[in-house]
Amino acid sequence: MAEVISQTEIGPDLYKLTISARIPQEPADRGAAPGRFCHLRVRQPESWDPLLRRPLSIYNAGGYNSELKVETSHETSHETSHETAYETDQLEFVYQIRGRGTRLLSQFQAEDQIDCLGPLGSGFSLDFSGSNIILVGGGLGIAPLYFLAQKLADINNLQVYLGASSAALLQPMSADIAKLDVKLNLATDDGSLGRAGTVFDILREDFAETSCEGNKSKQPDYIFACGPVPLLHSLQKYMTANNLPGEFSLEKRMACGSGVCLSCVCQTASGNQRVCYEGPVFPAREVIFNGC
């Protein structure tokens, strides 16, 4: 059980939830790494409805250096040693009310107990070469990118492309990313923030201009993306045509969240993969979108 520290409405039907969580940051496959998610029970502890948890990406993780007290007890002596470890003590999530589950989640208040399973799944691998990195987020797919952008912000040239339907959805999350040392490019469908159009439109526009100038140094070395399937599918075709490597974080409806029920299976070049277990992050070129 975790405790809700705060729940704030940061936009219309858009919430930031902060909970307490004592988890190690290392190793990455057990800790709060960018791209991993938590599976939250959205019902109050006394209720069984709804039965299934809801998955949310880790938006941010607050940490501190803790002094762990290690006590060893022997028959004749009692020894205490101290070790320092970096731990996560807070997890943040940003979510939009989509249906009943997220509406129930929005009713949790500070000091309520919340059942949080995780962090789960594979995070972004961060196993890339080169320093021109692009992050692309569409809609709520922006959620895992703030944490990732913080980890990558010391990279020479980090460009972030974010898009959403309107400023009301885009502004709260883009404002957090704007505080980092990154070049931010924004798009909204209605033109209320950034350029009018989709995030894919503006990215393609920028790189078409780059090609005309022949300025190869601006070509990205690696792309990380999360968002709706049409965005990722278009991006995949673009990346394949330009031989650009990268990783996509996928979203599928989930039941168990831990690899058992197979309800979140997605087709990839390496066969069927569970989004909750092998994913949600996959190599961009491996994902077969017709099978997702």
Ligand SMILES: Cc1cc2nc3c(=O)[nH]c(=O)nc-3n(C[C@H](O)[C@H](O)[C@H](O)COP(=O)(O)OP(=O)(O)OC[C@H]3O[C@@H](n4cnc5c(N)ncnc54)[C@H](O)[C@@H]3O)c2cc1C
């Ligand atoms: C790994 C992962 C990370 C996610 N991270 C975030 C996040 O950080 N912020 C956020 O707002 N949302 C995130 N989602 C989506 C979120 O889990 C769903 O919006 C939520 O479960 C909907 O529950 P509900 O009961 O409110 O809606 P429901 O009543 O179950 O469904 C309402 C609508 O949402 C769609 N939907 C339901 N579940 C999903 C799903 N898993 N993926 C995509 N669409 C869904 C349905 O098709 C339907 O149209 C994530 C999903 C996954 C798989």
Ligand code: FES
């Ligand atoms: S949700 Fe059960 S296997 Fe992924």
